[in-house]
Amino acid sequence: MSMEQNRDVSAPIGVFDSGVGGLTVAREIMRQIPNEKIVYFGDTARVPYGSKSKETVTRFSRQIVRFLQTHRVKTIVVACNTASAYALEDLEKEFDVPIIGVVKPGAKAASQATRNGRIGVIATEATIGSHIYSQYIKKINPDVTIYGKACPLFVPLVEEGLWEDPVTDEIAKRYLNELIDIDIDTLILGCTHYPLIRSTVARVMGEKVTLVNPAFETARELRETLEKKGLLNDAPIGLGENKYQFYVSDGAEKFKTFANSIIKYGILSAKTVNIEEF
Numbered sequence: 001m002s003m004e005q006n007r008d009v010s011a012p013i014g015v016f017d018s019g020v021g022g023l024t025v026a027r028e029i030m031r032q033i034p035n036e037k038i039v040y041f042g043d044t045a046r047v048p049y050g051s052k053s054k055e056t057v058t059r060f061s062r063q064i065v066r067f068l069q070t071h072r073v074k075t076i077v078v079a080c081n082t083a084s085a086y087a088l089e090d091l092e093k094e095f096d097v098p099i100i101g102v103v104k105p106g107a108k109a110a111s112q113a114t115r116n117g118r119i120g121v122i123a124t125e126a127t128i129g130s131h132i133y134s135q136y137i138k139k140i141n142p143d144v145t146i147y148g149k150a151c152p153l154f155v156p157l158v159e160e161g162l163w164e165d166p167v168t169d170e171i172a173k174r175y176l177n178e179l180i181d182i183d184i185d186t187l188i189l190g191c192t193h194y195p196l197i198r199s200t201v202a203r204v205m206g207e208k209v210t211l212v213n214p215a216f217e218t219a220r221e222l223r224e225t226l227e228k229k230g231l232l233n234d235a236p237i238g239l240g241e242n243k244y245q246f247y248v249s250d251g252a253e254k255f256k257t258f259a260n261s262i263i264k265y266g267i268l269s270a271k272t273v274n275i276e277e278f
């Protein structure tokens, strides 16, 4: 099912993720493009995506795009690396609405940051297995070498709130030591949860390694896309006017507490949606 694209500049931007991680992307959009409304969907009932198949993640992503379209969104941001890796191509073909993922902007930023041509990527098993960062980076610069490392324990550690904790430090050392040994100078935080443990990763990697957060570059690309399409909203919107709306597939209260620890806009309520209906 495809719907005609909404050309109303005051329409919201749809942002989705497998759960709470995409809030790091939403936060960046709020910072960089403060006049835009956001409808956020976190698939908290079906998280994690990082250990699921391409078919499953694509089916979930399709349902979420259909849900976001009921909010007449003018653009959609796939604020999940795994969904960007697995589903973005199909979504772009199937829907008329402009859709932006987080992988391409992250790959671009890393290609610009590296000096020695050795880039590391940390992400879910799915994102690493898809080699998607590698493919995008090689298109920009075929001489760069990319080293991928899946760090599956980081997601539950972040969700448990252990952002600054000796346990997270220990796990980070185990995961990251091999990347230190191969002398990378740039590391992509290729999972939306990882910016929340950025300081731990930075400490373990040392100051010579530049950390790339794809969320930052994604918000920039979103702004550019909106400008190009004449869809950027210039008029300020008050917080009361449904500026930021949050939906989840389960656990709205837990999501709300977590969201308020990431986004400091005195948020918010989150509503539960039966996403299987879409």
Ligand code: DGL
Binding pocket: 017, 018, 019, 021, 022, 047, 048, 049, 050, 051, 079, 080, 081, 082, 083, 124, 127, 155, 190, 191, 192, 193
């Ligand atoms: N949001 C996912 C990502 O960026 C991580 C969590 C998950 O596995 O669903 O890849």
